[in-house]
Amino acid sequence: MRQGNKIIQVFEHELLQVGEQFQQKHLKAFSKLNALHNDMYFDLRYNGIKFKNFVGVIQVDGLTVEILPKIDAAETNEVLWQSVLIEMLKTTRKLKVQKVGNVNVSRQNIHLLDIYFEWFLNELELLIHNGLIKQYYKQTMNVKALKGKLEFAGHLRKNLIHKECFYTTHQIYDKDHLIHRILSKALYIIEDFTKGTYLYSRCKSVRLDFPEVKEIKVDKTTFSRVKKGRKTAPYATALEIARLIILNYAPNISAGDEKMLALLFDMNSLWEEYVLAKLKQEASSLENVEVYGQQSREFWQGITIRPDIVVKKDDEYFVIDTKWKNIQNFNPSTQDLRQMYVYNDYWKSVQAMLLYPSTESRAPEFKPFVGEKHYCAVGLLNIIEDGKLKGDLGKEIMDWYV
Structure with a gap:
């Protein structure tokens, strides 16, 4: 855990207790946020919170808490795992930026909210430069x-x-129409959260160039009313960031006037999407290989089953289920094995693999289910190389299969 300059960096499943920076008012705000989302983000402890498998960033009353992923209980390198998280978000298109931060700002003081805010301001400046539509x-x-x-x-x-x-x-x-009203709402939120930072003056500058529009209340239904077309296509990215910021903004969530913004991602889903993206990238350079995600089949009475990833080579199928956790004793659970058996059966798959992140790769040893001609294995994949997220994960996984 690292603290400083009103930024606290913690790892998933770590305990954060009330102290000099994380105060009782922050704990109260965090607990209310958690209650709004059915207690899925963290567990409440005496004078603190224990994070679950959600990573990202929460800001309340000037304090930023960044939750980072990890695969080792003894993990301490916040800089490495912040870069891993950012790269995963970029690869899965939850974050589309080429560079992070500003030359005048210390790299250690950049957090995910800064990156999303800067991305949004870049998009708005581009739209203003190219001409805002009526x-x-x-x-x-x-x-x-x-x-x-x-x-x-x-x-x-x-x-x-x-x-x-x-x-x-x-x-x-x-120019006073729905799209600009949504973007203006997001801009006001960013302006509120960047006071005292290097981005605040940039927000004010963008605000001066942005048309005055009517202030509206924005919720999920507001975005569904946006009409898409050729003229509005350049606004797609800015609207997606605005959606993320506005729908995760919780004003007055605590007892006082504090406002909260939380951008949190399920690490299990992010790991699945990242592996899928890298496999699709690798498959594009291979002949007769296709990769599918979110492929469902009916199982019973309208109930469907869905493996995380299906790889097809020629007429053979291979199934992958991703698990973001440090597997103990190299043995999967009985429930996971039963699930892989069903996947093999329904997809007529030759081999199924449970894929875990690791600090050392270990190729899967495919062994048959008793009395069957299809196989299952555990694969351990080292995801760090030369101090950063390994870039050829897709090739390594594909080599195990094809």
């Missing part, structure tokens, strides 16, 4: 000249005295 939208209000549709009931109610006005619904064509 859109039609309907507006109902009093106007001096009759245009659009006269709202008769509203007109009678509002204009008994003001005979010169008309209460109408009419179309407006300008």
Whole structure:
């Protein structure tokens, strides 16, 4: 665990207790956030919290807590595992940045929120530079000249005295539309969370170049109302970041005026998506090899089963289930083995593998299920090489199969 400059870095499954920086008000805010999400992020302990398998970053009342992944109980290298997390997020397209931070800022003081905020500001600056679009939208209000549709009931109610006005619904064509209102909402949140940092002045600068728009309440349904098309395509990335920031923003979650922003990712899902992305990348250079993720088949009465990854070479299938944990004694659970047996049976797979991260690779030894002609094995994959996340994981895994 590392603390400093109002940034605390911890590892998943680690205990964080109340102290000089992590205070009772932070603990209260964290516990309320956890309760809102059915206690899935961490377990409450006496005067502290114990993190689960979620990694990412939480900021509340000026304190940033960054939760990093690990595969070893004795892990202490925060810089390494922060870079591993960032690379996984980039590869799985949850983070699309080429460089991190600013030349005037110490690398150790950059955290995930800074990276997402900077990414969003980059996107907004690009949109402003290329020209912000105008859109039609309907507006109902009093106007001096009759245009659009006269709202008769509203007109009678509002204009008994003001005979010169008309209460109408009419179309407006300008930059004050839904997309810009969403982006403005995200910009205000970032501005609020970056006070006192190198990004605050940049936020103010972007704000000056951004059109004044009506403030709206944004939730999940707001994003579903955004109309997609050729003109709005350049906004896709900015809207995705805005969605992530706005929907994970929890104002006034604690007793005082503190505001919280939490970007958290299930490490099991992230590991699965990362392995899938690297295998697809490797398969693109091979003949007659295809890689699938999220492939489901009906199991019983509408219930489906889904292995994490299916590899097809020619007419043969191979199944992979990823597990983000340090396997003890190299023995998988009986439940996991039963699951792999079913996957083999339903996909007519030749070999199934349970894939775990490790500090040392160990190729799978495929052994048959008793009385069957299909096999299962445990694969240990070293994911660190030369002080960073290994880049050719897909090739190493594929070599075990094909």
